[in-house]
Amino acid sequence: xxxxxxxxxDVDQQDIKISARKVQVYYGTTHAIKDVDCDIEDKTVxxxxxxxxCGKSTFLRCLNRMNDTIDVCRVEGDIMIDGxxxxxxxxxxxxxxxxxxxxxxxxxxxxKSIYDNIAYGPRIHGLAKSKADLxxxxxxxxxxxxIWDEVKDRLDAPGTGLSGGQQQRLxxxxxxxxxxxxxxxxxxxxxxxxxATSQVEELIDELRQDYSVVIVTHxxxxxxxxxxxxxxxxxxxxxxxxxxxxxxxxxVDSRTxxxxxxxxx
Amino acid sequence: MTDxxxxxxxxxxxxxxxxxxxxxxxxxxxxxxxxxxYGILAIATGLFFLAVxxxxxxxxxxxxxxxxxxxxxxxxxxxxxxxxxGQLFKTKAYSGYFISALQKKLETENVQVAxxxxxxxxxxxxxxxxxxxxxxxxxxxxxxxxxFKLNAASRVDGYFKGRVQRETLQDSRFLTLADLDLxxxxxxxxxxxxxxxxxxxxxxxxxxxNPGGAGIGASVVGSFFMMLVVLLLSLPIGVAASxxxxxxxxxxxxxxxxxxxxxxxxxxxxxxxxxxxxxxFIQFMHLPQSAPLVGGLVLTLMTLPTIIISTRASLKAVxxxxxxxxxxxxxxKMQAVFHHVLPLAMPGILTGTIIGLAQALGETAPxxxxxxVGFVARGYPDGFISGFTDPNSAMPAQIYTWAAxxxxxxxxxxxxxxxxxxxxLLTMNIIAIILRRRFERRW
Numbered sequence: 001x002x003x004x005x006x007x008x009x010d011v012d013q014q015d016i017k018i019s020a021r022k023v024q025v026y027y028g029t030t031h032a033i034k035d036v037d038c039d040i041e042d043k044t045v046x047x048x049x050x051x052x053x054c055g056k057s058t059f060l061r062c063l064n065r066m067n068d069t070i071d072v073c074r075v076e077g078d079i080m081i082d083g084x085x086x087x088x089x090x091x092x093x094x095x096x097x098x099x100x101x102x103x104x105x106x107x108x109x110x111x112k113s114i115y116d117n118i119a120y121g122p123r124i125h126g127l128a129k130s131k132a133d134l135x136x137x138x139x140x141x142x143x144x145x146x147i148w149d150e151v152k153d154r155l156d157a158p159g160t161g162l163s164g165g166q167q168q169r170l171x172x173x174x175x176x177x178x179x180x181x182x183x184x185x186x187x188x189x190x191x192x193x194x195x196a197t198s199q200v201e202e203l204i205d206e207l208r209q210d211y212s213v214v215i216v217t218h219x220x221x222x223x224x225x226x227x228x229x230x231x232x233x234x235x236x237x238x239x240x241x242x243x244x245x246x247x248x249x250x251x252v253d254s255r256t257x258x259x260x261x262x263x264x265x
Numbered sequence: 266m267t268d269x270x271x272x273x274x275x276x277x278x279x280x281x282x283x284x285x286x287x288x289x290x291x292x293x294x295x296x297x298x299x300x301x302x303y304g305i306l307a308i309a310t311g312l313f314f315l316a317v318x319x320x321x322x323x324x325x326x327x328x329x330x331x332x333x334x335x336x337x338x339x340x341x342x343x344x345x346x347x348x349x350x351g352q353l354f355k356t357k358a359y360s361g362y363f364i365s366a367l368q369k370k371l372e373t374e375n376v377q378v379a380x381x382x383x384x385x386x387x388x389x390x391x392x393x394x395x396x397x398x399x400x401x402x403x404x405x406x407x408x409x410x411x412x413f414k415l416n417a418a419s420r421v422d423g424y425f426k427g428r429v430q431r432e433t434l435q436d437s438r439f440l441t442l443a444d445l446d447l448x449x450x451x452x453x454x455x456x457x458x459x460x461x462x463x464x465x466x467x468x469x470x471x472x473x474x475n476p477g478g479a480g481i482g483a484s485v486v487g488s489f490f491m492m493l494v495v496l497l498l499s500l501p502i503g504v505a506a507s508x509x510x511x512x513x514x515x516x517x518x519x520x521x522x523x524x525x526x527x528x529x530x531x532x533x534x535x536x537x538x539x540x541x542x543x544x545x546f547i548q549f550m551h552l553p554q555s556a557p558l559v560g561g562l563v564l565t566l567m568t569l570p571t572i573i574i575s576t577r578a579s580l581k582a583v584x585x586x587x588x589x590x591x592x593x594x595x596x597x598k599m600q601a602v603f604h605h606v607l608p609l610a611m612p613g614i615l616t617g618t619i620i621g622l623a624q625a626l627g628e629t630a631p632x633x634x635x636x637x638v639g640f641v642a643r644g645y646p647d648g649f650i651s652g653f654t655d656p657n658s659a660m661p662a663q664i665y666t667w668a669a670x671x672x673x674x675x676x677x678x679x680x681x682x683x684x685x686x687x688x689x690l691l692t693m694n695i696i697a698i699i700l701r702r703r704f705e706r707r708w
Contacts, residue, residue: 069588103593120604121594124596125595
């Protein structure tokens, strides 16, 4: 095993950023998420773990209403961010997604220059008043994405020309460029090699200073390394949710224990 | 299951050498070789027929680009002009002038042939009216020496191109053997010869009695205005419709039905669109007959399904991760489509559009019904607007018209027209390929 960055587990209570109550998700007639209650804290990394098809990605995509783009998907229950129901009729999903950024499983930079990849979000949200402003945002975001040093000399090069790990960090930088409050990551390291993975994990730990980060992962080691809170999903149910240390060392539910020890999943 | 496999041990494969093929491998390899041979045979057959087609088009069409001309330097004075205009048969007077000019030229060149007025009429066609037209249109040329290149009659032209032969020629009021002797003598003196015919490329159609004067230029202009209408209407409408259907429309029974119908429309025979155009645009809306505007509208109906289908296919080919990425940073659906999806789909859309236009350019049947076939396009439109509304022909319609005419010379023109049409189609396809290369991006 490679060196995992050490995460000190500060269990001190943070403010609750997202609170979900009785969330149900249906794909047509399939009941994909059942009765999920979950409180996600600010300035904390929360990991969703569970076997394939357990609904962890689906639940993640509910948090910024990416499921809206799927015709047959239906969401019930309440999801509040800072006390506001994001499924309220008055909420514009576009505005929501500016507040809740997302990084996807497969690195998906736009087939444009590195600069334009980062600048796109701030441009459409009108975050920069001038070219100099925009330059500053791009540099800041690339630094936050821990990729500035690697690309600062070739901002005009296409983003698709970078290596997989660099592309994923570029996507993270792109997500933070719009200054979100929550960052959702859907298996951000599943397409990366161990070195790129450790770089991204390091980055996630740094991002915790400013954001509430929610990460879906298949790797339990990764969940243990980067997160402070862990939620275990199984067959659409949220089986157990608590401090990462506790989940991995002393789980309450037998299903959690079976999964962590490799008996199911 | 596990029991059964334990009881009867699996038969072991016989040990074989890797360097010699066993029977099964031999059979498999033979089948593969046979399949490849069929493929090569199929391609070779296709190429052979293509070569035959190209050869026959070029062989039959090339003569259309040359014509037989008579070089005569000619001076007409004001007095002669006035005298001719005062006569009853004006054009006859002009042919008289031409004959004397030709005689003078033959004397200086020392060519001994005898000919009469009738022979000249047979060889040169309506030479008198050609000259009269020229001098009435350009009175300032009176008294000046003008070097004329005058088209010979179509049968003389055919004699030079091998269409008319001495052995098979029967004396008629169109051409006699004695005329051919005269033509040979003139050719020897260099007075009559074949030359590249710019008139075929730039000219307009002529009457059935004058194949030498027929050109495809006017119908190229007609086709151009039609294509302009098709492009301006079908590209925006087609792309907008595809974007809506592909990216925004909900998936329900209505959109399913629309989708199926669009696919069906692409397979509707073009003549159906023609009769629709006749009923709607001409009989109901009273748009002018034979006008490129109407032709363009009808061809737009025909091209739309092609453009919609290819645009939707290229939109579908854009990976969904790009849409996710755009939505993920908070772009609206429209921003995601216009900033990211559409640029990536552009090469496919442009290729589809150009292929659709090329298809429309070669379409004849719908034009049949709105009066663009059989129409004699004798002139160019006066201006840009009248280019859309003035009666005109289109390239394939012109070719069809020529092919239907009795005179052999028109048949040759039809082949020549096909060469021009193919050059346009080839150019459009090359443009499509270049655009494709240009805009192609990898992700």
